[in-house]
Amino acid sequence: MTAVDMRPAPGATEKVITPPLNPRPSLKRRLAKSWRLYVLLAPPAIYTLVFLWGPLWGLQIAFKDFSVALGITGSPWAGLKYLEQFVTSFQFWTVIKNSVILNVYELIALFPLPIILALLLNAVRSSRFRKSVQLITYAPHFISTVVVVGIIIMLFSPDSGIVNQAIVALGGEAVDFLGVDMFRHTYVWSGAWQTLGYSAIIYLAALAGIDPELHEAAKVDGASIVRRIWHIDVPGIMPVMITLLILNMGSMLSVGFEKVLLMQNALNLSVSEVIDTYSYRVAFASSIPQYSYASAIGLFKSVIALGMLLLANWLARRVSNQSLF
Template identity: 40%
Template sequence: MEIQKERRKHVWGHRLLKERYLWLMALPGIVYFLIYKYIPMLGIVIAFQKYIPSKGFLKSDWVGLDNFQHIFDSPEIGRYFMNTVIISFYQIVFAFTVPILIAILLNELKFEFFKKIVQTLLYLPHFLSWVVVAGIFYLLFQSDGQVNHLLMSWGLDPINILSNEHNFRGMLVLQVIWKESGWGTIIYLAALTGIDPELYEAAKIDGAGRLRQIYHVTLPGIRSTIILLFILRLGTVLDVGFEQVYLMLNSNVSEVGEVLDTYVYRMGVVNGNFSFTTAVGLLKGIVGMILIVTANKLARSFGEKGVY
């Protein structure tokens, strides 16, 4: 046994020495996740306390599962939960699929120069903050904004998007599509480059047109990438983007626009109920983990690799 342990130590030591430059490159990322992701998880303990900042973690009173009971007893939490799920569902159905369609369309372009221009224009909105995006939408769609001026110049009635609860969720999804779809195509375009060109040639010989080639060659070629990203997206199904929703929210649309993230901000940061909001965040994490594990098992049962 001692000899085997020594051999294992020698193998691990040799491997670390051999891969030292790779570990050195990974070190900044490891430090980042340790400092900003893993160490803060120790704060989860306040979900089981009546946390008072002046007392700290060690001296705050322990209340067990009372904060979680308060979540299920809260008359408002159900509405915020449903708003979050509905908006997230819209984002998965539309905002998740649009990058796939854009990547396929870009892959069909034959003129490389034009393709690069289109890609650059599609990537640019990703680098705008949500504050800038919200400002643009307010300037365009407010009651006396540019869009309504244009409609009235054409003899049409003005539209109310920002304060109309029937349009609010759709507007949020459109914002995500405009801002993130171009950036989301990067992974799919990389996956498309891994498809063997001979498969397209074989499809042509069999008489397949462009649509048939996309359906029988392109989509199966990136199926594993789509499934992988879909599983990861399910992990954040209860995160719909605090900054975006908070900036666009107003009293007229709060019934359909208030989500868990804005509720946590209002209860935690504004009202100082840190224990309750931590419990909400912990439940969100648990739901995300359950969805990822379930979706990963389903993917593997259908022969896909999944996340792990």
């Protein structure tokens, strides 16, 4: 038998046969395969739709002369009337100043403390001591704001508070910790006591993801624990720090509404009236409720917060090449 030459003829192109690509699974098949993940996704998605996106429809009352009898759709349009009313009101600069001062004070005082606590706990070798400190610092977070303010009033009351009784017993004068001079300090540092341990959790999680071999290599090179923290731990959690800083900048005009409202009184109103409490008083505590005016105040705060978030994200990207988006 003679062999058959299977080579292509001169000038002919060889046809390459490629196997067909696997088609993308249908949506029904993907849902059936990963239904557990979609079940976990459902609660936050429903929460976002109902409580975050749904209320945006009612935001239009900030541009209307809202009447309860006419409803949202039946109320006449007012344009930018209420935004202009807020910007030109005599309370505008007072509430803006109080909101900014409280937020900046809180940011400067409270932002580094959870980082320091997490770094110190991560360096502790005794697991029993570390767990004890974590339990003590975490516990106040689970106390309700009403109870925390009640504790503050009982401890720091000028007449019957334990702190003032000790000050008077030592020869000093009673201090009004909820007065004009001390309100901001009391608000911020009581917040530090309440949120310090819980805020450190995310940093501890970030520190747990750092490769232990980096510390072992640094030990071999003779690096002290302080140098290891500064050159290994701090750079390792830097992305988390920047992300949280950007998010905090986005809430620059948002203060803890419940706590401020509960700590307010007639004497400290000049330093405790912030945007959230002012909006609440306009809408619900005034003799004539002004729902459109209160909505315009909230819209103004949200727009400014969005601008602060974008600005902080841009600065972080320019300075450290890390950003939220």
